[in-house]
Amino acid sequence: MSEETLGQRLRRYRRASGKTLVQVAREAGLSAGFLSQAERDITGLSLSSLANIAHAVGVAVSELFESPRQDAPDSHAGQRQSYTVANMPQRYERLTTTYSGSVLNAVKLTLPPGYRSEVVAHSGDEFVYVLSGTVTYQVNGCDYVLAAGDSLHFDPQQKHAIRNESNGNTEVISVGTLPLFEDTP
Helix, strand or coil: CCCCCHHHHHHHHHHHHCCCHHHHHHHHCCCHHHHHHHHCCCCCCCHHHHHHHHHHHCCCHHHHCCCCCCCCCCCCCCCCCEECCCCCCCEEEECCCCCCCCCCEEEEEEECCCCECCCECCCCCEEEEEEECEEEEEECCEEEEEECCCEEEECCCCCEEEECCCCCCEEEEEEECCCCCCCCC
8 A cells, every 4th residue: 555544545536436525425324524534534434434435436445445364264363463444443353264255254353442433334234242341332323232242133234333431442253244355366
C-alpha cells in the first residue's frame, strides 16, 4: 500500500466510482457523517464497514486495506499475525483461508475496554462466540450482553454495533459470510 491514508483511499475510490458520499454511505449501511469522518481520518472503521464500502465503490477490500493472508487451511495459536485497521484500537487475527467457492470468514477480535464500534448493517450471516471478557452486541435496538462461553447468531442486515463496557479486554470469535478477504490464489 502507498503512503496514502485509509481515508484518502476511501475518498479516491468513491470519487472514481462516480458516487456521492451519501450514495456510498447508504449502500454501505453507514451514515454520511460517519463516512465523511472516515474519509478525513477522524474516525476508524471495522472490517465489516470497510468491506461494505469496498462493495459500494466496486473494488476489492484489499484495494482499501491490506490484511495478512491465511494460505494454509489450519492456523495455530501464537503463529497468526495480529493486525488493526488504520491504527484502530480493536485487534484482529484472521482464522480462515480463502479458496474458490468459500463463503465463511472468521476472525478473532480483541476489544479493549471502552471500545465502541460504529453502527453497521450488511448482507450475509453472522455468528459470534465470546472467548473471554464481556461484550454487548446491540442488534436492531436490542442489547445482548455476552460473557465468556456465550454466543449470538443474528441477521447482520439489521443495524448492529459492539461495545466493551468492561474494565478488561474482551476476545470474540466472529464468523460470517460477508466477504472480508479476497485473496483466492
